[in-house]
Amino acid sequence: xxxxxxxxxxxxxxxxxxxxxxxxxxxxxxxxxxxxxxxxxxxxxxxxxxxxxxxxxxxxxxxxxxxxxxxxxxxxxxxxxxxxxxxxxxxxxxxxxxxxxxxxxxxxxxx
Amino acid sequence: xxxxxxxxxxxxxxxxxxxxxxxxxxxxxxxxxxxxxxxxxxxxxxxxxxxxxxxxxxxxxxxxxxxxxxxxxxxxxxxxxxxxxxxxxxxxxxxxxxxxxxxxxxxxxxxx
Numbered sequence: 607x608x609x610x611x612x613x614x615x616x617x618x619x620x621x622x623x624x625x626x627x628x629x630x631x632x633x634x635x636x637x638x639x640x641x642x643x644x645x646x647x648x649x650x651x652x653x654x655x656x657x658x659x660x661x662x663x664x665x666x667x668x669x670x671x672x673x674x675x676x677x678x679x680x681x682x683x684x685x686x687x688x689x690x691x692x693x694x695x696x697x698x699x700x701x702x703x704x705x706x707x708x709x710x711x712x713x714x715x716x717x
Numbered sequence: 718x719x720x721x722x723x724x725x726x727x728x729x730x731x732x733x734x735x736x737x738x739x740x741x742x743x744x745x746x747x748x749x750x751x752x753x754x755x756x757x758x759x760x761x762x763x764x765x766x767x768x769x770x771x772x773x774x775x776x777x778x779x780x781x782x783x784x785x786x787x788x789x790x791x792x793x794x795x796x797x798x799x800x801x802x803x804x805x806x807x808x809x810x811x812x813x814x815x816x817x818x819x820x821x822x823x824x825x826x827x828x829x
Contacts, residue, residue: 637816648819648821649805649819654816696761703809703811705766705817706763707763708760709760
């Protein structure tokens with residue numbers, strides 16, 4: 607079954623800690639995306655990558671970092687520089703113009 | 718002006734009602750138009766996909782695109798409680814892997 611797997615489903619971060627959210631796809635899609643979703647604010651683009659070993663900042667990249675070493679994988683690190691990281695994080699992939707396929711999301715909470 | 722504006726909602730309707738969800742946009746270069754449905758605490762799933770102007774029907778769902786007015790709509794006939802979800806419109810330019818621009822989403826509740 608092709609799709610996108612995000613893990614973990616729930617993640618708790620202590621103040622000053624870096625955490626990494628995993629995103630893996632077996633759809634053979636070239637492009638991958640990370641979004642943050644907050645109530646009332648819709649989806650906001652953090653980073654995206656259209657090809658292996660290349661990625662671009664989205665609208666709210668500060669405090670986040672990514673890597674794209676393999677086509678299948680696009681992990682997102684939430685660094686201690688991100689002051690308000692509590693949110694629902696969504697990973698997506700796309701091939702051509704046929705719309706995104708989304709993962710099931712990771713809910714990150716600061717404790 | 719935001720690139721994509723979506724009615725904020727929330728919207729509550731009785732079961733069996735016809736629902737109309739709408740988005741307007743400002744960039745006339747958008748060519749591909751989508752509607753996503755997102756259940757609570759889940760990732761969005763692609764519901765309808767259309768290219769350029771026109772209508773597309775899939776069961777109880779109809780997507781309509783009017784490029785001259787920069788307006789897209791999603792109609793849900795005979796709405797069911799299982800249709801209760803957040804609906805997001807999205808659109809993109811031509812060019813492979815162009816990123817999507819989303820509306821903020823509207824939460825629909827269908828009352829039994």
